[in-house]
Amino acid sequence: MSRRFRALFGSSIFRFISVCLLFTAAISLPPASHYLTGGMAAAGVPTQRASSDANYGIPIGGDRGTPERAGELLAGPRRESRLVDDDKPHTLVASFYDVESFTSAKLLLNNKDIVAREIRPTLYGEDGGMLEIAPVTVEPNSFQMVDLKEWAALGGMGFRRGSIRLFHTGKDLVIGSEVYLEDDQRSLNFEEKLHEIGTFDSRRLEGVMYIPTQTTEAKLIISNAGEASVNVTAKFSRMPREDGDTQTILLLPHQTKVVDLTGQIEDPAEGGAIGISITHDGDESSLLARALVYDSEKGYSMAGALENPSSKKSSELHGAGFKLESAGDEKLKPVVVVRNVGESVSAVKANIPYMRRDGTTDTITLPTVRLRAGEIGLIDMRKVSKTVEAEEIATAGLEISYDTEPGSIIADVQSIGENVSQVYGMMLWDVMSHRSSTGGYPFYIEGTSTTRAYIKNGTDREMDYVTYLTYGNGEQYMIGLRALAAHQTVEIDVKAIRDNQIPDETGKVLPI
Known part of the structure; x- marks a missing residue:
């Protein structure tokens, strides 16, 4: 059976997992939606739907301070108290969606707030054309999975693929969003977390991608998220230190282009790698870029991230x-x-x-x-x-x-x-x-699907953390305060907790 593991979420009585870290040393968790691509750490749904896994990886470490009280944590990750204005505007963007080449194109909208949030979506076609979608309201501590094919159909052929923009108000990081593209016939899956305009600098981007087979293909997605044209320079390299081509590309406002990288990995040695370096002359958050690496014959697929080294x-x-x-x-x-x-x-x-x-x-x-x-x-x-x-x-x-x-x-x-x-x-x-020391994550355990969370202590001392599940009509399952040894990782298997009827710290069990 050909399998490519990723995260898949749908409606279920079991809806939400929150990881709350209480500590005496510095602790940090990544933003919630960062891990909805390979699940609480990397992910799993076989493309033939025989079973599924969702895994989330949560490293502990950094310097973010202690939450004032655990009850606030379901309101979503916090950065600093001066930034928690309920009316603060946020714009989230994704570089690419494609309802033509993939059998399934979904958008996850994850609300970690204690109040409902209205989200205003906009689709941009490949040429930069704009399609405003009716607002979507996501209930507190819950999520929705949107079929992008339905939205794209409203705009016609010009919106078969392009980029996505979401607008909402509220506290920092209360809305997480992810794009999921799936092709059952070729056993390919790709995911992309939406990023907030103004929180990243894409004027320099670097990436490295593993090439597992000689029949591996790759594409570079570049998208202009700004209102002005951008000149992009992309340089490619091969392992160990071989220079490839350099390309200069003009992107009009909100335009998306797909660059075929197959020539950069022509006749590769199996088990090789390619590097990508990107610069542009636009505003710091105007460019979005990612790589899609895949082998349709084998059913292999992986989305390659590009990051600015100066953000570390x-x-x-x-x-x-x-x-x-x-x-x-x-x-x-x-x-x-x-x-x-x-x-x-x-x-x-x-x-x-x-x-x-x-x-x-x-x-x-x-x-x-x-x-x-x-x-x-x-x-x-x-x-x-x-x-x-x-x-x-x-x-x-x-x-x-x-x-x-x-x-x-x-x-x-x-x-x-x-x-x-x-x-x-x-x-x-x-x-x-990291911008946050807490996180909230959807989970899905119907049928043969499972969800696993991995929490890692990235410090040199034992750390404490709190985890709890929210399900049904706001009911909570409290895993409670736990200790985690220095540098170690703990797994939380949500389905095993339910199936084995493991009681929480109050004696409650998850309903079958």
């Missing part, structure tokens, strides 16, 4: 929920690709802290990789394979550190099946850069 505040990257063991009957190969986008030689170190099924912990120290400026390399994972064969690993995380300036090392992390028919992507975060 530390020389560390953390990931939660590293999938190391088999998926069904298929063994997984963990892959960590690193790229030096700085100006000097960098020594890159990587560790995998893990927890055994008996609760004991240990760490796999991987070989150090030295990268010259502009170089792409693969971290040797043979020690991981030996450990997986010898031990029963329950959960694992990944920690990358380097000795050059913050943001100078970027990475792509995946666990890929032997037949490339299953893939688990794991996002990495610079925990010092």
